[in-house]
Amino acid sequence: MTTPLDHIRNFSIVAHIDHGKSTLADRLIQLTGGLEARDMKEQVLDSMDIERERGITIKAQTVRLKYRANNGEDYILNLIDTPGHVDFAYEVSRSLAACEGSLLVVDASQGVEAQTLANVYQAIDNNHEIVVVLNKVDLPAAEPERIREQVEEVIGIDASNAVMISAKTGLGVPDVLEAIVHQLPPPREGDIAAPLKAMLVDSWYDAYLGVIVLVRIIDGVLKKGQTIRMMGTGAKYLVERTGVFTPARVNVDELGPGEFGFFTGSIKEVADTRVGDTITEDRRQTAKALPGFKPAQPVVFCGLFPVDAADFEDLRAAVGKLRLNDASFSYEMETSAALGFGYRCGFLGLLHLEIIQERLEREFNLDLIATAPSVVYRLLLNDGTVKELHNPADMPDVVKISAIEEPWIRATILTPDDYLGGILKLCQDRRGIQADLSYVGKRAMLTYDLPLNEVVFDFYDRLKSISKGYASFDYHLTDYREGDLVKMSILVNEEPVDALSMLVHRTAAEKRGRAMCEKLKELIPHHLFKIPIQAAIGGKVIARETISALRKDVTAKCYGGDVTRKRKLLDKQKEGKKRMRQFGKVDIPQEAFIQALKMGD
Numbered sequence: 001m002t003t004p005l006d007h008i009r010n011f012s013i014v015a016h017i018d019h020g021k022s023t024l025a026d027r028l029i030q031l032t033g034g035l036e037a038r039d040m041k042e043q044v045l046d047s048m049d050i051e052r053e054r055g056i057t058i059k060a061q062t063v064r065l066k067y068r069a070n071n072g073e074d075y076i077l078n079l080i081d082t083p084g085h086v087d088f089a090y091e092v093s094r095s096l097a098a099c100e101g102s103l104l105v106v107d108a109s110q111g112v113e114a115q116t117l118a119n120v121y122q123a124i125d126n127n128h129e130i131v132v133v134l135n136k137v138d139l140p141a142a143e144p145e146r147i148r149e150q151v152e153e154v155i156g157i158d159a160s161n162a163v164m165i166s167a168k169t170g171l172g173v174p175d176v177l178e179a180i181v182h183q184l185p186p187p188r189e190g191d192i193a194a195p196l197k198a199m200l201v202d203s204w205y206d207a208y209l210g211v212i213v214l215v216r217i218i219d220g221v222l223k224k225g226q227t228i229r230m231m232g233t234g235a236k237y238l239v240e241r242t243g244v245f246t247p248a249r250v251n252v253d254e255l256g257p258g259e260f261g262f263f264t265g266s267i268k269e270v271a272d273t274r275v276g277d278t279i280t281e282d283r284r285q286t287a288k289a290l291p292g293f294k295p296a297q298p299v300v301f302c303g304l305f306p307v308d309a310a311d312f313e314d315l316r317a318a319v320g321k322l323r324l325n326d327a328s329f330s331y332e333m334e335t336s337a338a339l340g341f342g343y344r345c346g347f348l349g350l351l352h353l354e355i356i357q358e359r360l361e362r363e364f365n366l367d368l369i370a371t372a373p374s375v376v377y378r379l380l381l382n383d384g385t386v387k388e389l390h391n392p393a394d395m396p397d398v399v400k401i402s403a404i405e406e407p408w409i410r411a412t413i414l415t416p417d418d419y420l421g422g423i424l425k426l427c428q429d430r431r432g433i434q435a436d437l438s439y440v441g442k443r444a445m446l447t448y449d450l451p452l453n454e455v456v457f458d459f460y461d462r463l464k465s466i467s468k469g470y471a472s473f474d475y476h477l478t479d480y481r482e483g484d485l486v487k488m489s490i491l492v493n494e495e496p497v498d499a500l501s502m503l504v505h506r507t508a509a510e511k512r513g514r515a516m517c518e519k520l521k522e523l524i525p526h527h528l529f530k531i532p533i534q535a536a537i538g539g540k541v542i543a544r545e546t547i548s549a550l551r552k553d554v555t556a557k558c559y560g561g562d563v564t565r566k567r568k569l570l571d572k573q574k575e576g577k578k579r580m581r582q583f584g585k586v587d588i589p590q591e592a593f594i595q596a597l598k599m600g601d
């Protein structure tokens with residue numbers, strides 16, 4: 001039995017990070033009986049361990065809620081969870097496109113932030129009706145009335161029906177359910193008799209069921225035994241199971257128009273499923289496919305190498321497994337003179353990079369060295385061809401290059417006025433071009449165009465430290481612009497360390513080079529000989545430091561003393577060695593790579 005359209009509501013929750021989206025989602029699940037209170041693990045929607053630890057939502061999920069409204073009618077509410085971090089903006093946009101309404105959650109003590117704006121504008125672009133939810137009214141600092149006005153003023157939407165709640169205590173949450181039913185529209189179209197037409201919203205790999213495909217049905221019915229066709233790729237699959245998440249996985253006989261659910265079939269890899277693809281029945285096809293989505297493009301690349309070269313096979317298996325579940329992560333084999341065999345990996349952003357690296361280390365027990373993150377540069381070559389550069393080490397001879405283009409972003413920053421000066425300076429130092437400055441109450445709203453290259457390293461950390469954590473930030477890629485970029489090499493003991501080479505703007509090269517040399521000087525241990533550390537552009541050295549020679553050997557002070565203590569010291573040294581890489585005659589600790597690449601100004 002499928003549910004009539006007017007008894008279905010499909011909605012997302014959009015919010016700035018930490019404004020309480022997951023807490024509210026949990027409350028809604030709890031109130032509608034999806035979970036008994038005692039089963040409630042904190043924040044069920046954030047299912048991966050790392051997500052839970054970091055308190056961020058990565059993988060968009062959906063949950064079907066059964067709700068008996070105050071009018072006595074039964075409704076199906078499909079909650080489509082969306083990630084809150086800028087790196088995952090693409091996942092936000094695809095989940096929003098599959099539903100009709102949004103709850104806009106705003107922390108009533110903090111007010112509108114950068115990602116509130118970015119996310120709500122995406123919802124508006126998708127023609128969503130919006131219910132404003134002012135959360136955390138239990139906090140003494142909450143000012144729901146003022147924030148309601150702010151939402152109207154800054155975002156320009158009607159907030160007269162805003163629901164005031166505390167997702168933490170549960171106060172007001174039942175009103176959210178009523179608002180979903182009465183203020184959000186049911187699915188706009190849907191013909192049960194028409195040929196199957198469904199949108200592929202997401203897919204992931206499950207160890208027991210294989211690839212699970214999340215769909216939103218537009219027309220027709222999806223059920224077991226059907227042969228379906230993906231219209232974009234042309235691939236055909238037999239449907240083996242259909243079901244929904246409540247959030248527990250429950251099989252259902254069929255999925256009808258307006259509904260969300262999943263199916264499994266003979267699909268081998270997540271890569272075989274394209275988000276945004278139209279799914280239809282092979283023997284009775286829908287006439288017109290949905291407008292497609294473009295796949296998420298990696299914007300940041302870095303090399304990942306095992307600390308111990310013998311672990312390469314394990315790394316190969318691990319990246320393969322991760323990719324099964326995360327099609328936005330890409331990799332190809334790379335060899336580095338300094339680091340041996342590894343993978344060049346592409347990510348949606350820096351957070352995505354950190355998460356993947358952490359999962360590889362934690363879930364697969366690998367020790368890794370990550371090279372400097374690099375954006376994708378476009379090289380215009382003299383022979384008229386264009387080459388994408390994912391790795392500074394692959395840069396062709398400069399005489400072959402007529403121009404280098406780099407990606408730019410448009411950033412929105414909201415900050416209390418007190419920190420405006422520091423932030424303006426930061427943006428300016430990072431080659432930013434100010435596009436706008438206005439005020440949201442007492443806070444400044446800054447719009448800047450910045451080269452992504454200047455943001456990937458530590459911009460966000462710097463912004464947070466300058467503003468004592470109060471500034472919020474969001475960005476999207478805009479275009480490629482030509483820049484005066486040069487490749488800077490780092491030489492340790494006269495040997496170039498390919499993993500540390502990077503593209504930098506000419507005006508910033510000397511400062512970066514100097515900082516890098518100083519940092520490496522601190523991080524590379526003394527050896528028995530003097531070690532020069534140099535930064536160079538082409539053949540020209542632009543910065544130099546020297547590590548003086550070591551005088552004593554570590555065990556000298558134990559001479560003639562306690563043997564166990566001596567052995568302990570040697571063991572400790574050996575342990576340290578494991579995390580070292582040898583470059584010519586010099587041992588560089590893994591930590592040196594990580595720290596050297598995370599540089600402040």
Ligand SMILES: Nc1nc2c(ncn2[C@@H]2O[C@H](COP(=O)(O)OP(=O)(O)OP(=O)(O)O)[C@@H](O)[C@H]2O)c(=O)[nH]1
Pocket residue numbers: 015016017018019020021022023024055056057083084085135136137138139165166167168169
């Ligand atoms: N006092 C108070 N704290 C709340 C309320 N709702 C959520 N919080 C707290 O605010 C923090 C962030 O809440 P989350 O639900 O994780 O926020 P989120 O928006 O889902 O964050 P992301 O998943 O990272 O995007 C948590 O520490 C919650 O316990 C509320 O109504 N009152």
